[in-house]
Amino acid sequence: MNNWPLLSILVWLPIVGGIAVMLLGDARAALGRWLALGVTVLAFVLSVPLYTGFDSTTAAMQFVERLPWIPALNSDYHLGVDGISLPLILLTTFTTVLVVIAGWSVIEKRPSQYFAAFLIMEGLMVGVFAALDALLFYVFWEAMLIPMFIIIGVWGGVRRVYATIKFFLYTFLGSVFMLVAFVYMYLKTGTYELSAFYQLPLTLTEQVLIFLAFFAAFAVKVPMFPVHTWLPDAHVEAPTGGSVILAAIMLKMGGYGFLRFSLPITPDASRELDWLVIALSLVAVVYIGLVALVQQDMKKLIAYSSIAHMGFVTLGCFLAYDIYANTGATTGAVLGLQGAMVQMISHGLVSGALFFCIGVLYDRLHTREIGAYGGVINTMPVFGAFMVLFAMANAGLPGTSGFVGEFMVIVAAFKANFWYAFFAAVTLILGAAYTLWLVKRVVFGEVANEGVAALKDLNRREFLVLAILAVGVLALGIWPKPLTDVMEPTLQQTLTLMSASKL
Amino acid sequence: MNTTPVAGAADFALVAPEIFLLCAACAILLIDLWLPQRLRQVTYLLSLVALVVSAVLVAGLPGERMTAFGGTWISDPVAKLLKLVTCGTVAAVFLYSRDYLLARGLFRGEYFVLGLFATLGIFVMVSSGSLLTMYMGIELLALSQYALVAFDRDSPVAAESAMKYFVLGAIASGALLYGISIIYGVTGTFDLDELAAGLDGSAATNVGLLFGLAFLMAGIAFKFGAVPFHMWVPDVYHGAPTSVTLFLGAAPKLAYFALALRVLAEGLGSAVQAWQDMLIVLAVLSLVVGNLVAVAQTNLKRMLAYSTISNVGFILLGILAGTPDGYRAALFYVVTYVIMAVGSFAMIVALSRRGFEADRIDDFRGLAQKSPWFAWMMLFLMVSTAGVPPFVGFFAKLYVLQAIVDVGFVWLAGVAVLFSVVGAFYYLRIVKVMFFDEPAPGLAVSASGSFRFLLSVNALAVLALGLFSGALLDAINRALP
Numbered sequence: 004m005n006n007w008p009l010l011s012i013l014v015w016l017p018i019v020g021g022i023a024v025m026l027l028g029d030a031r032a033a034l035g036r037w038l039a040l041g042v043t044v045l046a047f048v049l050s051v052p053l054y055t056g057f058d059s060t061t062a063a064m065q066f067v068e069r070l071p072w073i074p075a076l077n078s079d080y081h082l083g084v085d086g087i088s089l090p091l092i093l094l095t096t097f098t099t100v101l102v103v104i105a106g107w108s109v110i111e112k113r114p115s116q117y118f119a120a121f122l123i124m125e126g127l128m129v130g131v132f133a134a135l136d137a138l139l140f141y142v143f144w145e146a147m148l149i150p151m152f153i154i155i156g157v158w159g160g161v162r163r164v165y166a167t168i169k170f171f172l173y174t175f176l177g178s179v180f181m182l183v184a185f186v187y188m189y190l191k192t193g194t195y196e197l198s199a200f201y202q203l204p205l206t207l208t209e210q211v212l213i214f215l216a217f218f219a220a221f222a223v224k225v226p227m228f229p230v231h232t233w234l235p236d237a238h239v240e241a242p243t244g245g246s247v248i249l250a251a252i253m254l255k256m257g258g259y260g261f262l263r264f265s266l267p268i269t270p271d272a273s274r275e276l277d278w279l280v281i282a283l284s285l286v287a288v289v290y291i292g293l294v295a296l297v298q299q300d301m302k303k304l305i306a307y308s309s310i311a312h313m314g315f316v317t318l319g320c321f322l323a324y325d326i327y328a329n330t331g332a333t334t335g336a337v338l339g340l341q342g343a344m345v346q347m348i349s350h351g352l353v354s355g356a357l358f359f360c361i362g363v364l365y366d367r368l369h370t371r372e373i374g375a376y377g378g379v380i381n382t383m384p385v386f387g388a389f390m391v392l393f394a395m396a397n398a399g400l401p402g403t404s405g406f407v408g409e410f411m412v413i414v415a416a417f418k419a420n421f422w423y424a425f426f427a428a429v430t431l432i433l434g435a436a437y438t439l440w441l442v443k444r445v446v447f448g449e450v451a452n453e454g455v456a457a458l459k460d461l462n463r464r465e466f467l468v469l470a471i472l473a474v475g476v477l478a479l480g481i482w483p484k485p486l487t488d489v490m491e492p493t494l495q496q497t498l499t500l501m502s503a504s505k506l
Numbered sequence: 507m508n509t510t511p512v513a514g515a516a517d518f519a520l521v522a523p524e525i526f527l528l529c530a531a532c533a534i535l536l537i538d539l540w541l542p543q544r545l546r547q548v549t550y551l552l553s554l555v556a557l558v559v560s561a562v563l564v565a566g567l568p569g570e571r572m573t574a575f576g577g578t579w580i581s582d583p584v585a586k587l588l589k590l591v592t593c594g595t596v597a598a599v600f601l602y603s604r605d606y607l608l609a610r611g612l613f614r615g616e617y618f619v620l621g622l623f624a625t626l627g628i629f630v631m632v633s634s635g636s637l638l639t640m641y642m643g644i645e646l647l648a649l650s651q652y653a654l655v656a657f658d659r660d661s662p663v664a665a666e667s668a669m670k671y672f673v674l675g676a677i678a679s680g681a682l683l684y685g686i687s688i689i690y691g692v693t694g695t696f697d698l699d700e701l702a703a704g705l706d707g708s709a710a711t712n713v714g715l716l717f718g719l720a721f722l723m724a725g726i727a728f729k730f731g732a733v734p735f736h737m738w739v740p741d742v743y744h745g746a747p748t749s750v751t752l753f754l755g756a757a758p759k760l761a762y763f764a765l766a767l768r769v770l771a772e773g774l775g776s777a778v779q780a781w782q783d784m785l786i787v788l789a790v791l792s793l794v795v796g797n798l799v800a801v802a803q804t805n806l807k808r809m810l811a812y813s814t815i816s817n818v819g820f821i822l823l824g825i826l827a828g829t830p831d832g833y834r835a836a837l838f839y840v841v842t843y844v845i846m847a848v849g850s851f852a853m854i855v856a857l858s859r860r861g862f863e864a865d866r867i868d869d870f871r872g873l874a875q876k877s878p879w880f881a882w883m884m885l886f887l888m889v890s891t892a893g894v895p896p897f898v899g900f901f902a903k904l905y906v907l908q909a910i911v912d913v914g915f916v917w918l919a920g921v922a923v924l925f926s927v928v929g930a931f932y933y934l935r936i937v938k939v940m941f942f943d944e945p946a947p948g949l950a951v952s953a954s955g956s957f958r959f960l961l962s963v964n965a966l967a968v969l970a971l972g973l974f975s976g977a978l979l980d981a982i983n984r985a986l987p
Contacts, residue, residue: 071976072976073975074980075976075980113875116874145895146894146895149885149889149894152937153937156937156942157874157941164938164942167938168935171934179923179924179926182904182907183907186907187911190911
């Protein structure tokens with residue numbers, strides 16, 4: 004099995020499957036659904052050997068595939084995984100299965116294209132995480148926008164056109180500057196190979212400009228304050244599956260970009276400008292947390308909560324410089340990076356699950372207004388239990404995955420600067436406030452109206468999705484070691500790269 | 507003059523495709539005269555055959571650079587490549603136009619004969635080794651185009667566009683010719699090779715030469731439709747019958763690229779400092795104006811006209827780099843742009859029918875529900891033109907960016923990508939209209955099987971060339987070593 008081009012299969016199987024589903028057409032939508040489910044399950048099954056066959060004692064790239072792609076540019080079709088990309092690829096294949104199940108019977112409009120879009124997305128997202136050639140990475144990174152654009156635009160809510168164009172243009176605008184940076188480094192090195200970019204010496208001015216170009220791309224994707232405004236719109240308007248993919252995976256690409264590109268390629272600029280990232284992260288944690296508190300729309304609330312949680316990811320990534328300056332030791336610094344990674348995976352599960360929960364309610368009452376609900380637990384006890392669990396995870400309750408990442412980042416923040424930790428820890432209060440208040444208003448209390456009184460509890464399909472996610476959230480919360488072990492050597496190497504000056 | 511004044515068989519061998527094309531066009535014109543309307547298909551088929559034979563003759567030309575007729579004619583790999591692409595493009599235009607012309611009672615021999623003469627003009631431009639040969643090619647192409655625009659003689663809009671095009675085009679030709687005469691006065695030669703040999707580093711400060719260059723540049727910019735010489739583009743694209751717009755928007759761009767390459771890069775290469783600055787102004791203005799104004803258009807043909815202007819900006823960026831990489835990037839760009847432009851205009855043709863031009867953006871409403879396959883094809887074309895990977899339009903932009911960053915114009919690259927984002931908006935609007943809006947009544951692709959097939963191949967080529975852009979890039983590197 005180790006000789007199989009697993010990564011290529013994970014990229015191209017869903018894409019080919021997606022095209023097949025689309026060609027089947029809406030007339031044979033039932034067949035298309037099963038095909039889509041089959042392809043995603045197969046992709047997930049095939050991604051498991053990546054984990055079992057992964058050698059977690061080394062930071063080297065594994066499952067490497069390399070073929071010449073554009074020889075004139077020294078650009079290769081070069082795929083591989085390490086401890087950073089492996090968990091994210093697993094998260095991608097895992098989430099897509101759930102998205103297909105969740106959309107099973109609720110999508111009535113052009114179902115074959117819906118499933119096709121998600122399958123193609125899956126292949127492209129795996130490609131983003133697996134690409135080791137900057138040009139190939141960029142191709143996947145941008146190509147991904149097209150299916151997402153269609154998903155939000157066709158199956159979205161009332162203001163879907165505005166939201167999807169905003170989403171596309173924001174991310175496109177951010178990314179094009181990254182392209183210019185890639186081109187610049189290509190001309191210096193003569194190749195688009197990522198490892199060559201790691202070796203390339205750059206002056207501080209060059210690094211700062213490249214860092215800012217990367218920052219434009221990744222900060223929009225994360226998204227960081229103040230370029231986050233596309234996210235609430237996109238989330239609110241997207242169909243449930245689109246929101247889940249956005250929250251669970253696409254946002255992670257920003258964090259992944261910082262770890263894979265910004266920190267190792269421009270270490271000195273990252274050191275010079277870490278205050279900027281840290282400040283914006285803390286603003287995201289505190290200010291966006293407050294914004295989340297006042298939302299009336301459930302999806303918007305979770306969208307803002309996502310921004311706040313992703314603030315932890317960027318914070319964890321950039322804490323290392325201060326920790327290193329304060330203590331001279333690297334142990335705490337790795338903790339920050341690990342926290343960021345764990346937070347990304349955990350947030351993928353938790354926010355995905357919360358969007359599923361909102362989708363469940365929305366499918367029944369066709370509103371996302373918090374005020375339209377109340378006392379849901381009386382009519383939907385099983386759903387209520389799940390919702391409370393995921394809300395607790397979102398608030399960072401110990402025992403759930405949400406706690407692990409936040410705790411690691413806060414501990415690392417203490418080693419860097421007390422005030423960083425202080426503001427970061429505010430999230431424990433704010434996060435608890437907005438999620439628990441949401442749960443109180445939606446789930447608990449008296450049955451608010453006839454609509455709620457007529458609600459039916461989860462069907463088997465919905466139960467399956469939420470139960471799988473619940474297992475993931477708890478497992479990661481109680482025993483995160485398998486995850487942290489996998490990423491440890493790679494993050495050590497990232498730390499080495501980001502602490503070595505390139506001047 | 508150090509070459510023999512007497513032309514020999516070797517000289518004629520190098521112009522065999524052009525001689526054939528000229529004879530074929532004349533013969534078809536005569537044959538068409540005696541054909542009854544019901545046999546008009548014969549003209550159409552003969553024209554296609556003429557193009558195919560020309561392409562075969564071009565393919566048989568030697569692969570290295572050779573000159574003929576005392577240096578006034580150049581046969582080299584880049585000319586070969588451009589001629590082959592031209593043949594393919596014009597043939598595609600003829601195929602796309604057939605149904606459209608038939609439905610409107612415009613299926614007349616003149617369309618094809620004029621198309622062939624225009625093709626001949628392109629061939630002459632592409633191979634010219636002297637400014638005079640170039641001018642002959644330009645005029646042959648231009649006159650054919652004026653007539654083509656006015657081809658639908660009952661349409662007042664078309665007549666108005668043709669008149670505009672003709673008057674403005676004549677002024678531009680005058681400017682070009684004036685520039686050529688001044689350059690001749692300063693250097694004493696029309697021959698591009700002699701021009702290049704006679705000029706040295708001081709050329710960029712030679713006032714007389716610069717004066718001539720400015721007029722020459724105005725002529726080139728007008729032909730390309732670069733801002734501020736772009737005024738004719740939207741009106742002509744909009745006013746001409748769509749099958750003519752299809753022609754105007756595609757193949758001639760190859761010739762104008764050759765014009766810029768031959769005159770600026772080969773003839774006036776040592777004055778690069780001087781024309782680089784002029785091209786920067788033209789390119790930036792084209793990018794800015796083309797992209798911004800395109801946003802405000804409601805007519806698809808006009809929108810695509812402004813999109814052409816912005817794409818010309820990119821082509822000029824490649825040329826202004828002044829390096830072999832830059833010329834290659836521009837060549838790659840122009841070839842791929844032609845493929846995308848032909849496909850996009852063909853989509854309008856596909857949706858049009860007798861008495862109805864589907865040239866408003868609203869006419870594409872809900873296409874994804876009526877004809878999902880063609881909606882996806884149009885999506886490929888639009889997204890590719892916007893420069894989103896993995897489509898070929900992205901790689902075209904990438905190579906141009908590489909070329910200009912390589913010569914130190916990082917800021918220009920920044921401007922170019924910034925306005926590409928603006929451009930993305932209006933291409934996305936087409937996608938939005940097709941996929942997100944409810945369908946307009948009674949609208950579906952009603953084209954014939956061969957048309958559908960060609961359009962599908964055209965759009966899928968945009969994807970395939972993107973995924974495997976290395977192959978095209980290699981061909982281009984061989985053509986422009």
